[in-house]
Amino acid sequence: MNLFQSRVPFRFQWRYLLLLPLLFMTAFYLIPMYLMIVTGFKAFDEVSLKTIWQLPSSIAFDNYIEAYAKLTPYLWNSINMVVPAAIISSILGSVNGFVLARWKFRGADVIFPLILFGMFIPYQSILIPLVEFMRSINMYGGLPGLVLAHVIYGIPITTLTFRNYYATIPKELIEAARIDGADLLKTYFYILLPLSIPSFVVVLIWQFTSAWNDFLFAVVLTNPDAWPITVALNNMAGSQIIAWNVQMAGSLLAALPTLLVYIFLGRYFLRGLMAGALKG
Amino acid sequence: MPKIKNRDTLISIALVMPSIVAVGIFVYGFILWSLRVSLSQWKGLLPDYTWVGLKNYFELFADPRFHIDIRNTVIFTVVFVGGSLVLGLFMAILLDQNLPGESFFRNIFLFPMAISFIVTGVVWRWLMNPATGSRISGFNQLFHSLGLDFLINRWHTTPTWGIAAIALAAIWQMSGYTMAMYLGGLRGISDDLREAARVDGASEWQIYRHIIFPLISPITLSAMIILGHISLKVFDLIVAIAGKQLPLDVPAIYMWQVTFDGYFFGKGAAISILLLLVVSVLVIPYIYYNLKNEADV
Secondary structure, three states, rough: OOOOOOOOOOOOHHHHHHHHHHHHHHHHHHHHHHHHHHHOOHHHHOOOOOOHHHHHHOOOOHHHHHHHHHHHHHHHHHHHHHHHHHHHHHHHHHHHHHHHHHHOOOOOOHHHHHHHOOOOOOOOHHHHHHHHHHOOOOOOEEEEHHHHHHHHHHHHHHHHHHHHHHOOOHHHHHHHHHHHOOOHHHHHHHHHHHOOOOHHHHHHHHHHHHHOOOHHHHHEEEEEHOOHHHHHHHHHOOOOOOHHHHHHHHHHHHHHHHHHHHHHHHHHHHHHHHOOOOOO | OOHHHHHHHHHHHHHHHHHHHHHHHHHHHHHHHHHHOOOEEOOOOOOOEEEEEOOOHHHHHOOOOHHEEEHHHHHHHHHHHHHHHHHHHHHHHHHHHHOOHHHHHHHHHHHHHHHHHHHHHHHHHHHHOOOHHHOOOOHHHHHOOOOOHHOOOOHOOOOOOOOHHHHHHHHEEEEEHHHHHHHHHHOOOOHHHHHHHOOOOHHHHHHHHHHHHHHHHHHHHHHHHHHHHHOOOOOHHHHHOOOOOOOOOOOHHHHHHHHOOOOOOHHHHHHHHHHHHHHHHHHHHHHHHHHHHHHHH
């Protein structure tokens, strides 16, 4: 008997069997999170290899306090780097997207793909010049240099997302504004900008997440006192001295900001994700 | 009127020029700069642009470590891309059946995309604890307690195939993404089409085989390219799970070590240019066809 056939009686009950593989997959995705959260709450003497899957006998916040104390400066580095990086690259993307969507100048067909290519390159291929360049302008080692890198290498994806969005806005709306005497900048500020708040949310979230999660630029461009959380966490995990329960607590702290964004603004996150595959 | 138009053009140029110049320098200028470094004998802290032609490239092709890198990249790519496609399509088809709790499942499958490879790596390093016997832990212990002892293995410490275990963690992180791409495609197929096939007596399997799979095959190609170029660049995840060790070496790690730990800048640049070439072969046609399709629509 075919489980899908629409004329089978009690079809809705049979169909529910498909929930079993879905529940199995849910377990697969949640197991690492379970381990991370559970271990983070365990006391040191409970973190033996044998009992890793068991729930803690009592909830201890000590690990979070210890991990937080160790990681606070790096969390702040991440915040101080991610906020300006996300804002500046979103503004640039909006301006570029506006111009590229509206203005068909000669060469636009060449410029746009050339910009897009920048979001796919392996960053290793620009890493040596980037370090040399940052050294030569005295921006190596600190957060401003890292912000600059995220802003510039974020231009392709932010431009793409905004261009695709502005291209959907009816021409009539723009022309009506022009007839009323608005120039290019006024059209942008009074017509398009207010309409593009959702796109700003998408792009801000995307840039926030990718800069927060970045490791390569951070590890190459920053000195230890400017390390963002990813580098600090990797270092903490690499040392043999720090216990697993503290590492897991630290992992959760490092993951929490982007997880919260995902939980509360997941719809926008997904749109950014799809834009990354060029499907605006 | 023409006057206003000229002013608009000037403003437009002024608005996009900073970005175009920045991308021009930081992407294309820097790639050329890397290319130049790769053709030099620069080693040590001070730049040395003495021309050596393709020497660094020839040395790499003869380098056993680079051969390991290529092998590992191939294994990783096949396992990661293949696994993500199969799992993503499977989940998308299940989620397309109008089952209760659909958005709950979708959100669960996608959330790993929001966290960093570093966090994933730190947690998976513990899950994939290779110890056996009395020190058994992580997944191996879970398998043991479920009576699935045949699944117990050494994960990323397995000789030759260890990199495939890293790919499992990458599948965990990225398969939700393929699921979302496929689900978007499935949602784009009209119900009328399926209904018409059903009326004609097609079984549900035949509908998938002859109507739906052909319609979503462009998504498979897109996903292969997106995931494929990610797997060529893989770096963070391996570093977080296993550090930088030879059996799990890939070009991105080799490049990093040879350049920033060993100061062989010429050789490091050569690795990065080879990486760029392979990624370009995948990505340039992809960008071209995407924009061409967009123009045709």
